Amino acid sequence: MLQSLVVDHLLLESGDAVWVDARGNGTTQQLCQIAPTMRVLDRIHIARGFTPWQHYSLLTDLPDQITEDTSLVVLPEFDWFYRADDLRRGQGERMFSEAVSRVMELLDNVDVPILLTLSERDDFAEPLHNAVSETVECELTKYGPRFSGDSFETLVYPLENGMVQTTIAYWNQILAARHPAVVPVTSSPEVTTVGAN
Numbered sequence: 001m002l003q004s005l006v007v008d009h010l011l012l013e014s015g016d017a018v019w020v021d022a023r024g025n026g027t028t029q030q031l032c033q034i035a036p037t038m039r040v041l042d043r044i045h046i047a048r049g050f051t052p053w054q055h056y057s058l059l060t061d062l063p064d065q066i067t068e069d070t071s072l073v074v075l076p077e078f079d080w081f082y083r084a085d086d087l088r089r090g091q092g093e094r095m096f097s098e099a100v101s102r103v104m105e106l107l108d109n110v111d112v113p114i115l116l117t118l119s120e121r122d123d124f125a126e127p128l129h130n131a132v133s134e135t136v137e138c139e140l141t142k143y144g145p146r147f148s149g150d151s152f153e154t155l156v157y158p159l160e161n162g163m164v165q166t167t168i169a170y171w172n173q174i175l176a177a178r179h180p181a182v183v184p185v186t187s188s189p190e191v192t193t194v195g196a197n
Contacts (some may be wrong), residue, residue: 001138001145002076002117003030003055009115010040015071019046019157020058023119051155052081056095059102073114075103078128093124100127 002025006017019026026046035041036117045065049055066073076153082096103114116132118125136149143165155170 001117001147002074004034004145005115005147006044006072007031007034007040009072010043011036013071015068015069016045017072017074018062018070019044019074019076020055020062020067021046021048022075022077022080025117026074049081052084052087052092052095055081056099059099061107062102063109064134066106066112070110070112073106073112075114075116077119078103078116078162079125083119083124084138096124097127100131104131 006019010017016143026044026048028041031041031044032038047058047065049058062073078099079096082092082099084092087095105114107114116128118128132152134149136147139146141157143159144154146154146157148154153167153169155167155173157165157166
């Protein structure tokens, strides 16, 4: 699902994605399955750490990796490394808090959206909850992943037979565009997922 959001972003926007991976979310196999062309994959630059210290070091170096061509920063399962059992008591919390501070500094210095996910939503991740500007919920449905947030939602799902499953919100947008006097425009923009809207 994260991979779908990244590929869809790159298909809609020019520029590259800088990805600091955790837990194997940025594998080529997953990305190749959803990318319509290999040229899209050339625009995803992935760095991998295998320990909390390596991940933290990659975050420290992240500002140097962002160029004028960067249109998205991806930080999957951002908290995962800092929950490791091999860290001393309290060390994971301190490293995570400092990692959140690094991301906040990055947001202050560059105008690039950051797509960040968590491995768990609990008190440990609280420092991040206070810093997030928008939360996107993902729900697995029988038609595919449904993304929803304050400013968008998934409106159309692709079916295997080449057809699509639409939502009521989708038809509200169609009616609002064609008959604005009948239906007020209050629907949020749509989100594409795996080539569908």
